[in-house]
Amino acid sequence: MEFRSEKFGGPLELLLSLIEKEEMDITEIALAKIADEYIAYLKNSAHIDPEQVADFLVIAAKLLYIKSKALLPYLSTPEEDEEIEELEQQLRMYKEFQEASKGLEKMLSKKKFSFVRDLGKSGKRRQLFVWQKFSPPKNLNKEMLREHFDYILGFLTAEEIELKEEVIEHKISIDEKIILIQKKLMDKITFSFSQIIRESGNKTEIIVSFLAVLELAKQRELVFEQDGLFSEIFINKLN
């Protein structure tokens, strides 16, 4: 399918393009219908920026809920229904701005730019204005320069560390998680879902685990078992 090779700037853009491809309005039914396609796109995550994976997964989890609700309506709760309503509203809001951005794109393409007074291309000792002259600030000494530079370096170091951590965080793919769960099923015929949650390092990984389990259920490798609402979910190997 062509859409799978396209790169999307975010989950809402992907959602909207899927819905519009089906020529549907933004409704719960439409969302349920395109859930599979959305997840199929996500699996080939080569076109998703690593720092956006989490945002795509949050929406994936919502779509799966909507889909499961379409199949098993008695499972829904008012809070969760409100969340669906919110997703629809959010999507409509996004659509407004997407359309507005096309308007801006058109304006920019007309090249009706306004310009400031030209300060000339760079040259030796460029003089910007005739009134330019050496006028240093009063209270500045070389020690202050050193302090400021040290401060800047400290700030940049902190920023650099943060960036690195961010990149490492999003390294688990659904496929990797599926393999992990398959291995687990080889050792044990049954285990609880909370065990998977415990083994997940962060929120993103929990969502990935959830998607992986759902995928394996779809492929008929496992089934769920739950005694009642909010009670522990057990995962059992099939065959």
Added chain:
Amino acid sequence: MATLKSQLESLMFVANKPLTVKELADLLKIKTAEVDSAMDELSLDYTNAGSGLQVIKNNGKYQMVSSAENAAVVQEFIKDETSGELSRPSLEALTVIAYRGPITKIDLDRIRGVNCSLIIRNLLIRGLIEEKADKEKKESFYNVTMDFIRYLGINRLEDLPDYERLHKDDTIDKILNREEPMEIVSDSI
């Protein structure tokens, strides 16, 4: 008063950069409201006379620029090669900031449904948006810059199509003010 308008005109010409209403008021020792009304008048004069100049107002600042109508001949003269092309995500973020600014990062994230840290950094570096820190609220707000407005060929953001509606939209406000409208999992950079 003719003199006041004339003084403002001279100042903006010489400055060749955005000047805040306050800077102008202090220089001329008048009230900011007087600056605003003289500037409105000047801007109207330029439009009515089909002048080659115009005044852009943005975010409490004024700047004198050449009129958008004459873009082609000016661009030829200064051999400017600006294409005005932007990537889709950049354009989308700029649109949201133009219509909803001043806007926080979290609200921008909510509207686009995705973490916008890198795009914000990119737009800041390119001078298309600017950041203003609100120390009391411990939050940063983003606005588009004069430079971006210069590329659009308008005098102020209010001239954007549908500005009034999108800027004040109730539904959008409601969605943005929800307690936990959408979880952005990854933290900001």
Added chain:
Amino acid sequence: MATLKSQLESLMFVANKPLTVKELADLLKIKTAEVDSAMDELSLDYTNAGSGLQVIKNNGKYQMVSSAENAAVVQEFIKDETSGELSRPSLEALTVIAYRGPITKIDLDRIRGVNCSLIIRNLLIRGLIEEKADKEKKESFYNVTMDFIRYLGINRLEDLPDYERLHKDDTIDKILNREEPMEIVSDSI
């Protein structure tokens, strides 16, 4: 014709230097006599309106300048621009240029995380930094001026405190080597 006058006005404004009648005529593909008569008209408009701008003709060249009546307030503005303390962002940029110069504008922008056009303009005006063009690379590099170095009471940059260590610190190199999808739209200051 209004359009011709308006185009001349835009060109004179943007040019920021005297233009010959011939240059203007060539740009607009009209006769020099037409330029002269439109310019006379524009000049008259400015006088009649008590404008803050005026057109001066000297040696067959035209130039737009601020009107002589407003000299006092313009002087005031220039004084403000070139005196007083530096803002913190300006001071930080100056520091980076001192310890890391020669440095390009885009590298400075990336280190500071914001567009530094206005800051560079301010430091250039005050004679604290200077610009050198590298014609091969089509880039400009910034350095602090000799005037500034002497003002600090030293003879060369290497005499800045901790220069060796700070000049070679690789934190900045890491930031600059980071991949960043930069769409360059404009090449302003």
